[in-house]
Amino acid sequence: MKKIRVSSIIGLIFFFATILIFLLAQPPIISSTIIGLLFLLYSEIVFFVGITVIEYWASKSSNVMSHAGLTTTLAGYSVIVFISSIIHMTTHIINNRGFLIAQIILFVVATTIILIIATFSKRKSFSDSKINDAIAITQDYINELTLIQEKAENKNAIHDIIEKIQYSDRSSIVDADSEIELAIESLKHLVAPDEYNEDEFNQEVNDLNLLIKKRELQLKSLKQGGM
DSSP states (O other): OHHHHHHHHHHHHHHHHHHHHHHHHOOOOOHHHHHHHHHHHHHHHHHHHHHHHHHHHHTTOOOHHHHHHHHHHHHHHHHHHHHHHHHHHHHOOSOHHHHHHHHHHHHHHHHHHHHHHHHHHHHHHHHHHHHHHHHHHHHHHHHHHHHHHHHOSOHHHHHHHHHHHHTSOOSOOOTHHHHHHHHHHHHHHHTSTTTOOHHHHHHHHHHHHHHHHHHHHHHHHHHHHHO
């Protein structure tokens, strides 16, 4: 939030300093001068407001590459508009129509690039979120099974399941995950001293192994469907 506040203050300083310099310089008041001044101020607004928005977005996102891409595009666009505006209002080498056409083209190009980066960023964030959720839920399985392993007589069977989950695909959550949760919950009850039944325990272990395979197949199918 401190960066956002600083960007806003610097932006206001630049904005009012530009107006003050223009008034002190007393350039001839003609159409190209007025248009150049308006685009000069516009470039400053775009840059500092854009930076403020990007900083706010970056504070809630970990997508560093998209942050850098947006900042570079916005800064490049603002600088080009700023420099071309100064040239237009001081040299008058391009007529107003040509200058406005150039500004429209610049705006379209910059907006297109920003939209592409923003779309990519949104997809990347969604993908990262799915992966993080999947990692969290599989880690919960491992934690629960580790506790079960401490109480179970057949520790090797639980250890094998833990390893299968630990080294499995953890890129997304699928339907089988809810079944795995229920199976682990059943195992938790079965290892209680007054509830232990070897046949039921072995059956539940087998069922859990089948569910892990089912999960792998569902993840594979999900990836193939997304290709």
